[in-house]
Amino acid sequence: MKNLPALIIASFCVIMAGGCAYHGAVYSEYAQFALDVRSTAESSAPIKVDLGYDRGVLAYVPKLKGKTGEACSVISWQNIGSSPAPSSIGTKSVLNVDAGFISGTAANVASAPRDATVVVVVGPDAKAARLELKTIGGPGERIAAALPFAPATVIVIAPELQERKVALIQKIAALDPTKVNKILEAAGFPAVSSDKAKAALQDRILEARTEDAVKKLEDAFKTVQ
Amino acid sequence: MIKSSIAVISLTLLGLTGCTSHLVFLEEDHIGLKAAFEANNPTPAQLSLGYRRGVIAVIPQQSNGSKTSPALSVTTTTNATGDKVVIVTNDPNELMSLYTVFKANVGFGDPVQIKHFLATGNAATSLLADTNELRNVADSLKDSREQKGGGK
Numbered sequence: 001m002k003n004l005p006a007l008i009i010a011s012f013c014v015i016m017a018g019g020c021a022y023h024g025a026v027y028s029e030y031a032q033f034a035l036d037v038r039s040t041a042e043s044s045a046p047i048k049v050d051l052g053y054d055r056g057v058l059a060y061v062p063k064l065k066g067k068t069g070e071a072c073s074v075i076s077w078q079n080i081g082s083s084p085a086p087s088s089i090g091t092k093s094v095l096n097v098d099a100g101f102i103s104g105t106a107a108n109v110a111s112a113p114r115d116a117t118v119v120v121v122v123g124p125d126a127k128a129a130r131l132e133l134k135t136i137g138g139p140g141e142r143i144a145a146a147l148p149f150a151p152a153t154v155i156v157i158a159p160e161l162q163e164r165k166v167a168l169i170q171k172i173a174a175l176d177p178t179k180v181n182k183i184l185e186a187a188g189f190p191a192v193s194s195d196k197a198k199a200a201l202q203d204r205i206l207e208a209r210t211e212d213a214v215k216k217l218e219d220a221f222k223t224v225q
Numbered sequence: 226m227i228k229s230s231i232a233v234i235s236l237t238l239l240g241l242t243g244c245t246s247h248l249v250f251l252e253e254d255h256i257g258l259k260a261a262f263e264a265n266n267p268t269p270a271q272l273s274l275g276y277r278r279g280v281i282a283v284i285p286q287q288s289n290g291s292k293t294s295p296a297l298s299v300t301t302t303t304n305a306t307g308d309k310v311v312i313v314t315n316d317p318n319e320l321m322s323l324y325t326v327f328k329a330n331v332g333f334g335d336p337v338q339i340k341h342f343l344a345t346g347n348a349a350t351s352l353l354a355d356t357n358e359l360r361n362v363a364d365s366l367k368d369s370r371e372q373k374g375g376g377k
Binding site for chain 1: 256275333
């Protein structure tokens with residue numbers, strides 16, 4: 001997408017020239033972060049240098065036919081975060097991107113309120129079946145739940161907390177898979193198959209990064225002793 | 226350049242035929258260092274360091290635009306037991322459903338994480354109603370990463 005801005009304009013012109021024969025939306029987005037240098041064969045000097053953040057969006061969204069005059073539903077977001085400071089380069093993500101797009105009925109359902117029964121009623125000419133859904137969690141919570149990341153790439157843990165985690169991991173070797181699954185359940189995690197139980201518990205201990213999380217695991221270990 | 230040409234041709238064909246039967250989603254992501262050269266020129270024509278993302282989505286309406294929309298396509302009521310009921314009338318002029326997410330987390334301490342997810346139609350609609358199902362998608366992607374030898 002080297003020529004994306006030109007492509008966006010060309011697309012828009014094509015749709016307009018088509019006399020709006022196309023019934024729908026066109027969404028185009030371009031984002032660039034950090035360094036971008038362009039040159040041509042005719043010139044040895046750069047013709048374009050970008051350092052920082054560059055973004056362009058085009059949304060061509062038709063309106064619904066009817067008395068509401070409302071636009072069709074589209075949700076779009078892009079969050080970009082960076083911690084280029086040398087002091088935090090080992091503990092925070094250098095680049096963190098979260099971008100998404102939702103359209104149509106899915107966007108209507110995504111914005112439905114928390115814990116509501118959502119009934120998608122088909123129109124008089126539609127042949128699709130009635131779709132009844134129950135929302136769990138608020139709209140923001142639901143959208144944010146998909147594909148979460150660890151909050152940072154490296155977390156500094158207090159030496160005392162780390163020692164307690166190491167002590168828990170050392171106890172795993174002496175346990176049988178049944179007891180390991182009991183610990184997982186006592187700590188609020190789902191049980192897994194016997195062959196994966198010890199590895200799963202070790203993962204949970206490694207993921208525990210707060211006093212509360214480690215304490216919860218320690219209490220869970222006490223239930224099998 | 227080839228990708229751009231394909232995109233232009235696809236969009237031109239769509240525009241000329243007034244095609245409303247297909248949803249087209251085109252995305253290109255780049256993270257890291259990219260140097261593009263042209264023939265017989267040792268100097269890179271393009272040098273990119275960091276993050277670049279381009280998206281083109283052509284999303285038709287569910288009908289051909291000839292039908293009238295209902296007065297209100299989303300209404301909220303309360304049923305006899307006091308629960309909220311949201312009635313989404315399937316508007317024939319509403320867009321086809323598309324749900325797509327791109328996430329990247331790049332650091333020096335842990336492996337680079339790049340995730341992309343796309344759902345369309347009723348799959349997208351149903352998925353977006355339930356936080357737990359969205360978390361299940363996230364967990365399944367995490368598991369597949371671990372099975373392929375990805376580190377934590």
